[in-house]
Every structure is written in C-alpha cells, then in structure tokens.
C-alpha cells in the first residue's frame with residue numbers, strides 16, 4: 001500500500017513542481033528583476049512558471065518581490081489566504097527576507113514577511129538577479145518533489161507556533177477580523 005501511495009505522491013508532486021503559477025505581486029524594486037525573469041533572456045517558462053496570474057485564486061506561488069510595510073501587511077496576508085492549498089512562498093530580496101536596508105531604523109517596514117506568512121525559500125540580496133530567482137524556483141521544485149501533504153501540514157503548524165511564540169504581526173498588530181489557519185487575533 002505504501003508503495004502505491006508513494007508512487008501517487010511522486011506523480012502529484014512532479015506535476016505540482018513543474019506547474020508553479022506565480023501570483024503577480026511586486027511591491028518595489030525587486031519586482032523589476034522578477035519581471036525580467038519572465039522575459040525571453042531568462043525564460044521562466046522552461047520551469048513551467050511563466051503563467052503569472054492576476055488573481056490569487058489561480059496561483060499557487062507567491063513571490064513576494066519587494067518591501068512590505070505594516071500598512072501593506074493585511075493585503076499580503078489576505079492574498080496569501082486566498083491562494084488555494086498547497087501554496088508556496090518565495091521571499092525575494094533582502095527587504096522581504098528581513099527588512100533589508102530598512103531593518104535598523106524604519107518605523108514602517110515589516111522585518112521579514114515570515115512575521116506574517118510561512119516562507120518556503122528565502123532569497124536575499126538587493127536585488128536578487130533573475131538567475132537567482134530561477135535558482136530559488138528550482139530549489140522549491142526539488143523540495144516539492146520530496147514533500148508529502150503531511151510534511152506540508154507540519155510546516156504550516158510550525159509557522160503558526162512560531163507566530164504565537166513571537167506574537168507575530170498577525171496576532172498582535174494586523175487587527176484583522178479573520179482567523180488565519182486556525183489562529184485568530186484573539187488567540
């Protein structure tokens with residue numbers, strides 16, 4: 001039985017990993033590099049990810065390309081929540097990974113999007129070049145091919161625990177009247 005389940009998992013993961021459709025989401029300069037990645041010189045279509053969608057309902061990859069401010073955090077969370085499971089996140093650029101050049105003294109920038117949503121791949125640099133984004137997608141594909149749905153649940157649960165421990169933005173600051181993966185702002 002395990003052999004059959006593993007074989008099915010393998011083919012499902014193979015399909016998923018080769019058809020990651022990114023949401024069109026760029027907030028600042030890193031977005032230019034993301035656009036460049038889909039141009040002919042780099043040709044993201046080789047990895048099955050050329051279909052940038054304008055709605056989260058049709059995407060399964062959120063490439064957060066750029067700075068996220070506290071004001072934008074609820075929008076990022078809402079978009080993430082509207083993507084169907086299983087969904088994946090690449091934090092593109094130093095700003096998305098940890099606040100970047102704003103990490104020390106800005107009052108407005110979120111110090112890393114993992115304070116809000118779970119991140120699968122961190123891609124630092126300012127800005128990462130298209131080749132680096134392609135490398136991140138390849139690494140994500142490799143991860144997906146080895147993953148089971150149980151692994152995915154554990155990954156999300158670990159993120160929720162971390163948010164609770166750190167009193168992440170979701171719980172303390174966003175003020176959203178929503179429940180996010182089982183965590184409400186009143187928890």
Ligand code: SF4
Nearest residue numbers: 029093094095126127
């Ligand atoms: S990491 Fe650099 S290039 Fe990317 S959004 Fe931040 S400042 Fe802009």
